[in-house]
Amino acid sequence: xxxxxxxxxxxxxxxxxxxxxxxxxxxxxxxxxxxxxxxxxxxxxxxxxxxxxxxxxxxxxxxxxxxxxxxxxxxxxxxxxxxxxxxxxxxxxxxxxxxxxxxxxxxxxxxxxxxxxxxxxxxxxxxxxxxxxxxxxxxxxxxxxxxxxxxxxxxxxxxxxxxxxxxxxxxxxxxxxxxxxxxxxxxxxxxxxxxxxxxxxxxxxxxxxxxxxxxxxxxxxxxxxxxxxxxxxxxxxxxxxxxxxxxxxxxxxxxxxxxxxxxxxxxxxxxxxxxxxxxxxxxxxxxxxxxxxxxxxxxxxxxxxxxxxxxxxxxxxxxxxxxxxxxxxxxxx
Amino acid sequence: xxxxxxxxxxxxxxxxxxxxxxxxxxxxxxxxxxxxxxxxxxxxxxxxxxxxxxxxxxxxxxxxxxxxxxxxxxxxxxxxxxxxxxxxxxxxxxxxxxxxxxxxxxxxxxxxxxxxxxxxxxxxxxxxxxxxxxxxxxxxxxxxxxxxxxxxxxxxxxxxxxxxxxxxxxxxxxxxxxxxxxxxxxxxxxxxxxxxxxxxxxxxxxxxxxxxxxxxxxxxxxxxxxxxxxxxxxxxxxxxxxxxxxxxxxxxxxxxxxxxxxxxxxxxxxxxxxxxxxxxxxxxxxxxxxxxxxxxxxxxxxxxxxxxxxxxxxxxxxxxxxxxx
Numbered sequence: 001x002x003x004x005x006x007x008x009x010x011x012x013x014x015x016x017x018x019x020x021x022x023x024x025x026x027x028x029x030x031x032x033x034x035x036x037x038x039x040x041x042x043x044x045x046x047x048x049x050x051x052x053x054x055x056x057x058x059x060x061x062x063x064x065x066x067x068x069x070x071x072x073x074x075x076x077x078x079x080x081x082x083x084x085x086x087x088x089x090x091x092x093x094x095x096x097x098x099x100x101x102x103x104x105x106x107x108x109x110x111x112x113x114x115x116x117x118x119x120x121x122x123x124x125x126x127x128x129x130x131x132x133x134x135x136x137x138x139x140x141x142x143x144x145x146x147x148x149x150x151x152x153x154x155x156x157x158x159x160x161x162x163x164x165x166x167x168x169x170x171x172x173x174x175x176x177x178x179x180x181x182x183x184x185x186x187x188x189x190x191x192x193x194x195x196x197x198x199x200x201x202x203x204x205x206x207x208x209x210x211x212x213x214x215x216x217x218x219x220x221x222x223x224x225x226x227x228x229x230x231x232x233x234x235x236x237x238x239x240x241x242x243x244x245x246x247x248x249x250x251x252x253x254x255x256x257x258x259x260x261x262x263x264x265x266x267x268x269x270x271x272x273x274x275x276x277x278x279x280x281x282x283x284x285x286x287x288x289x290x291x292x293x294x295x296x297x298x299x300x301x302x303x304x305x306x307x308x309x310x311x312x313x314x315x316x317x318x319x320x321x322x323x324x325x326x327x328x329x330x331x332x333x
Numbered sequence: 334x335x336x337x338x339x340x341x342x343x344x345x346x347x348x349x350x351x352x353x354x355x356x357x358x359x360x361x362x363x364x365x366x367x368x369x370x371x372x373x374x375x376x377x378x379x380x381x382x383x384x385x386x387x388x389x390x391x392x393x394x395x396x397x398x399x400x401x402x403x404x405x406x407x408x409x410x411x412x413x414x415x416x417x418x419x420x421x422x423x424x425x426x427x428x429x430x431x432x433x434x435x436x437x438x439x440x441x442x443x444x445x446x447x448x449x450x451x452x453x454x455x456x457x458x459x460x461x462x463x464x465x466x467x468x469x470x471x472x473x474x475x476x477x478x479x480x481x482x483x484x485x486x487x488x489x490x491x492x493x494x495x496x497x498x499x500x501x502x503x504x505x506x507x508x509x510x511x512x513x514x515x516x517x518x519x520x521x522x523x524x525x526x527x528x529x530x531x532x533x534x535x536x537x538x539x540x541x542x543x544x545x546x547x548x549x550x551x552x553x554x555x556x557x558x559x560x561x562x563x564x565x566x567x568x569x570x571x572x573x574x575x576x577x578x579x580x581x582x583x584x585x586x587x588x589x590x591x592x593x594x595x596x597x598x599x600x601x602x603x604x605x606x607x608x609x610x611x612x613x614x615x616x617x618x619x620x621x622x623x624x625x626x627x628x629x630x631x632x633x634x635x636x637x638x639x640x641x642x643x644x645x646x647x648x649x650x651x652x653x654x655x656x657x658x
Contacts, residue, residue, distance in 0.1 A: 066406070100439040111441040116405060121429050127395040128430065131402020131410075138358065138384070139407060158425075161392035165399065168390070322440040323475055325498035331474070332575045332609075333526060 052272035056220035071106035073118030084304030123158030152183030214242030346491030361413030432475030455508030489523025526574030534563035537589035588619035
């Protein structure tokens, strides 16, 4: 079966991109609401405003391709097809959570969908993604690995080790930097030697400089298809910097007050969902079709919320399971 | 029965598993064409070629990260970290990623991988190339830890580690690489989590690991011959899982526990064993537990200093005589 996605953006692909962005947006907003209701504990790092990137790759990737993402990974995990109740349930610490309550918001994983984990130590998953790509290359599986990370990752050693590694072994891996202009609270530009923290480093590893409008799902999709296919056909890795902006703070604890006045408003004008809706209307897609997609997406989020709320807390007996492959936690006889 | 050096047993163990399973791959710095800086992997590159034996850049995070990514997607990688001290450079990948992936994902991810590394003192390399860091690994839930003392155990435990579905850290003792020993012919697969009783005595039970096993045996000879103190010697071999059944049984028989540890004093594996013994068979003890360790200092390099830092045969004899007599 040829599952290669076309470069040209037909009706079906465009509606799929819109639908997926809606799912990511509504589910993430719901996560925020559940926090305010104290139904989600711990921390959470929302992707509000950055959905176009995860959605575009989600649509462009082959079902058996592999995703690695960060603690800001709700959207990337959902974009591969993980269930909303699995994600919301995990955030809420319920039995139905993707990880049975053992991982939480920062470690969402659904191996059955190729979502190979959310990693909460900056940079750590880049070499892991390279290793998964090495395995795909070794096994001749034709899978491509996509590794998402933030701008702050570009100044840690693992980023540089992984890039060099991927290039020298010509691995089928795409590194996607979501540059949302801020590490946590500090502007990335104030602590980085170059303007584009990822793309301006690409040349050091023999890679081309690629900067994409990360709020334009079509632009990200076209880039994704191009480099996914190149990697799949043995052309090696790519490093893609997507320019974007997070509408909320770094995490639950951050109201984002360090941002200059007006900056958020300007980026809200460039909200990826707003842009995309206007584009689809401009292309002649009737508004009722979009309204239906929006209503359907909201219904899914509502249903997933109710399922997660109804799910019990994980059994305490689960604590002593699954350190080892035999299911146990035993360290002695 | 062939006689192999400890370093030859490393290559023999890896080769045995690579011949058996095409999914076993091996990566690290200078391991391939160069045969390893300790010459422990000589011949593998020639037999298995550059597709399966991968020389890497000096990028320890990339080495272990790649091993992790490969292990979660169907391969069974063996990764070498040249000196165990360098684990500190990539400890995030070991302690935060590899060790936790299975539990955090509630079993979705399984990591059948092996990390081999040269551990320990005795080569005058100084404080950054001589440490015994097995306690670092033992302290992290989610990694199995072995440290063989003999060539047959090296081959058998490497094979067992490769076949184990969980991550295993194999500490090879660098000062033992030239040590020769009998290794059974044919396929050899040992068992993780099994201690071995190497000598039976009645006055005390010495529990030791890696190089210290050899010193324990030498000390036991002298104590028996010259001082009439007869010692059981247990080679722990595997810190995680820990064979507490064997250790507790052997300590209960003699009523005295002596641990000999190359690691610095605080939080050494011997402290954990002492704690278990005190908790579970306190009333079988006839006297205080004795821990013989390296002092709590970074390792010095000069002959005279290093030799007087890690536990010597003479020191073991002296301490046991003073405290057991």
